[in-house]
Amino acid sequence: MDYKKSERLNNLSYAIRGPIFDKAQALEAAGHNIINLNIGNPAPFGFDIPDEIVEDMILNIRNAQGYCHHLGIFPARKAIMHYTQQIGIQDVRIEDIFIGNGVSELIVMCMQALINPGDEILIPSPDYPLWTTAVGLSGGKAVHYVCDEQADWNPDVADMASKVTSKTKAIVLINPNNPTGAVYEKDVLEQIVKLARENNLIVFADEIYDKILFDGNKHVPIASLSDEVFFMTFGGLSKNYRATGFRGGWVIASGAKEKAKSYLEGINLLASMRLCANVPTQYAIQTALGGYQSIDDLVAEGGRLRKQRDLIHYRLTDIPGITCVKPKGSLYVFPKIDMKKFSFGTDEQFTLDLLTEQKILVVPGSGFNAFDKDHFRIVFLPNAETLDKAVDGITELLDEKRVN
Numbered sequence: 001m002d003y004k005k006s007e008r009l010n011n012l013s014y015a016i017r018g019p020i021f022d023k024a025q026a027l028e029a030a031g032h033n034i035i036n037l038n039i040g041n042p043a044p045f046g047f048d049i050p051d052e053i054v055e056d057m058i059l060n061i062r063n064a065q066g067y068c069h070h071l072g073i074f075p076a077r078k079a080i081m082h083y084t085q086q087i088g089i090q091d092v093r094i095e096d097i098f099i100g101n102g103v104s105e106l107i108v109m110c111m112q113a114l115i116n117p118g119d120e121i122l123i124p125s126p127d128y129p130l131w132t133t134a135v136g137l138s139g140g141k142a143v144h145y146v147c148d149e150q151a152d153w154n155p156d157v158a159d160m161a162s163k164v165t166s167k168t169k170a171i172v173l174i175n176p177n178n179p180t181g182a183v184y185e186k187d188v189l190e191q192i193v194k195l196a197r198e199n200n201l202i203v204f205a206d207e208i209y210d211k212i213l214f215d216g217n218k219h220v221p222i223a224s225l226s227d228e229v230f231f232m233t234f235g236g237l238s239k240n241y242r243a244t245g246f247r248g249g250w251v252i253a254s255g256a257k258e259k260a261k262s263y264l265e266g267i268n269l270l271a272s273m274r275l276c277a278n279v280p281t282q283y284a285i286q287t288a289l290g291g292y293q294s295i296d297d298l299v300a301e302g303g304r305l306r307k308q309r310d311l312i313h314y315r316l317t318d319i320p321g322i323t324c325v326k327p328k329g330s331l332y333v334f335p336k337i338d339m340k341k342f343s344f345g346t347d348e349q350f351t352l353d354l355l356t357e358q359k360i361l362v363v364p365g366s367g368f369n370a371f372d373k374d375h376f377r378i379v380f381l382p383n384a385e386t387l388d389k390a391v392d393g394i395t396e397l398l399d400e401k402r403v404n
């Protein structure tokens, strides 16, 4: 008899490394050059980790040989605590900070520690799909709320409110957003806080892109807006510091912590079961959070990331049949295809054709649990020349498949 995966894993997926990614790998193995616009992984595109971070990690490697406390090393947690003070999240103590092997591990841990069978979690649509998968893995039900493209992809709070039931336990926010590039407006965040307060819901705020902001847009950490709601705020080294391979992230408990004693005990248990997070990486956290922030140069006018954001947005919106909200933050654009103008039928078919015919890899919107099957996500980390080439390929495919 075959060994079968557990039933818990049925219906779970992670599109960013899903079947289309496997197909791209197979094409690459067969000798094709693929333009990879699918993963928010800065270093391979020449966005190196700041030297100071790497040097401090090397310097401390001998101190990092053993396991550490299951919540993380003291200087790293202290630095994160100071960061919360700078960004206006009140009353965070060192024991409210949990360090993990990237935000990914902590998302799964936070869902596993919370969810009983059938519990519902409100998740944005489109989302970063790990959230939906982690809820499903934990036996819960991901209930997607609308992020409104007409409103610069801000969450539709009325839709969110209409989906609250007696089983709803929490709201997830991703701000700045992957995949849409949205940075949420303060009044929208205030409405979400009100909704959470009135319905006794936890707010999980995935703010891993909080320093990747364009055009002077300001990021408001939702946990800075109330002490009456219980918040878990996620951050890490992967994006702001381009250190995806280091696997370093954290989650900060704040606000109505008195209501979350048992839940936090649960997270403590799960954190201790895996002993501790990667220790050498934790030695990079204090250096990363303190002082000069090199990401500021990349997102400023004239900075490489900003120029690439402008280029991809300008070129995409020049294609008849494509519309695209300009990203205010993060590393992604999420263009919309006017499907009635083309013969693809679905976003998945479009991405498949783009891969097989043009050797360009993007992720379909449905991989982000988007309601409509007519978007795709592009990572604008590759250099201008590559982005130009990619848009040429997209244009060529769209022209070929144009029906009116």
Ligand code: PLP
Residues within 6 Å of the ligand: 040, 101, 102, 103, 104, 105, 128, 174, 178, 206, 208, 236, 237, 238, 244, 247, 248, 249
């Ligand atoms: N959250 C969001 C919104 C992301 O986009 C990503 C990675 O792309 C993660 C979390 C995972 O980050 P980490 O590398 O810290 O696991």
